[in-house]
Amino acid sequence: MDVAWLYGLIGGLLIGCAGAVLLLGTGRVMGASGIVGGLLDGSGTDRGATWAFVAGLIATPALMSLSGWQVDTHATSQLWVLILGGLAVGIGTRFANGCTSGHGVCGLSRLSVRGLVATLAYIGAGAVTVTVLRIGLGL
Amino acid sequence: MRAVLSLISGALFGAGLHVSGxxxxxxxxxxxxxxxxxxxxxxxxxxxxxxxMILAWRLARRGTPLVGGSFPNLPTQEITRPLIIGSVLFGVGWGLVGLCPGPALASLSYGGWQGAVFLCAMLAGMWAVPPLRRMLDSRGLRA
Known part of the structure; x- marks a missing residue:
């Protein structure tokens, strides 16, 4: 039986708890793009705490992998796809002021209209992209 | 205290991404x-x-954050052009590779060179946005 959905649900609950700890603990909205972008362009506040967040985010998957729970990312090895995709995600999330965690998780949970519009837009664009790539280019 | 709570939050986020696949x-x-x-x-x-998070927003309605200060004033519910165009652009990149900013960062620890290349490109894109915004603004295109 495929229990991916159950792992998804448990992982999702953990992500939601991460957002709750950050919001109720420090008063910040957990948005990955805002947190990283703030470090880059200096617009972010509280850099020490932000680096701590990033360290935790990178460390736990590493520790879990080392302890034997490994996952494969299956990411493409086509250089141009990686670079184009990375640029689009970087530029897009900063213009939109949020990504899957900020607009999606934190926005939808407070019934934010902006969060809903953003989420529909990126899921829609993502779906079109995947479909075009698969059917049109066989990627 | 802020740093400790942020570390715990980041660690939970990373664990959630890993567990959920x-x-x-x-x-x-x-x-x-x-x-x-x-x-x-x-x-x-x-x-x-x-x-x-639904529970957290409810709790945030009264009181203050644990470390003091106040809860953020969130932006107005205005649907702007940058919100939509930016989100569409994000969605295209997301569909191309399958990584969004959180997993892109987390993938540094296990994602091999592919994750690292994606992350570098993403950081370059993020870094380019403030000057890009200024350029668009100066041409009268409100971004």
């Missing part, structure tokens, strides 16, 4: 493949993550 780009792209063999996992992740 959202670090696997095939799962993410599978969710976006509505016309193909659709993989609903991401919907469960999103739903699961929203539940604790």
């Amino acid at each position: 959202m670090t696997d780009t095939d799962r993410v792209r599978g969710f976006l493949d509505f016309a193909g063999a659709w993989d609903p996992t991401l919907a469960f992740v999103m739903g699961g993550a929203i539940l604790p």
Whole structure:
């Protein structure tokens, strides 16, 4: 039986708890793009705490992998796809002021209209992209 | 205290991404493949993550954050052009590779060179936005 959905649900609950700890603990909205972008362009506040967040985010998957729970990312090895995709995600999330965690998780949970519009837009664009790539280019 | 709570939050976020399988780009792209063999996992992740956050926003209505200060003043509910264009652009990149900013960062620890290349390109894109915004603003295109 495929229990991916159950792992998804448990992982999702953990992500939601991460957002709750950050919001109720420090008063910040957990948005990955805002947190990283703030470090880059200096617009972010509280850099020490932000680096701590990033360290935790990178460390736990590493520790879990080392302890034997490994996952494969299956990411493409086509250089141009990686670079184009990375640029689009970087530029897009900063213009939109949020990504899957900020607009999606934190926005939808407070019934934010902006969060809903953003989420529909990126899921829609993502779906079109995947479909075009698969059917049109066989990627 | 702020740093400790941020570290705990980041660690939970990373664990959640790892457990849920959202670090696997095939799962993410599978969710976006509505016309193909659709993989609903991401919907469960999103739903699961929203539940604790609903509670958190409720609690945030009264009181202050644990470390003091106040809860953020969130932007108005204005639907702007940058919100939509930016989100569409993000979605295209997300569909191309299957990584969004959180997993892209987390993938540094296990994602091999592919994750690192994606992350570098993403950081370059983020870094370019403030000057890009100024350029668009100066040409009268409100971004």
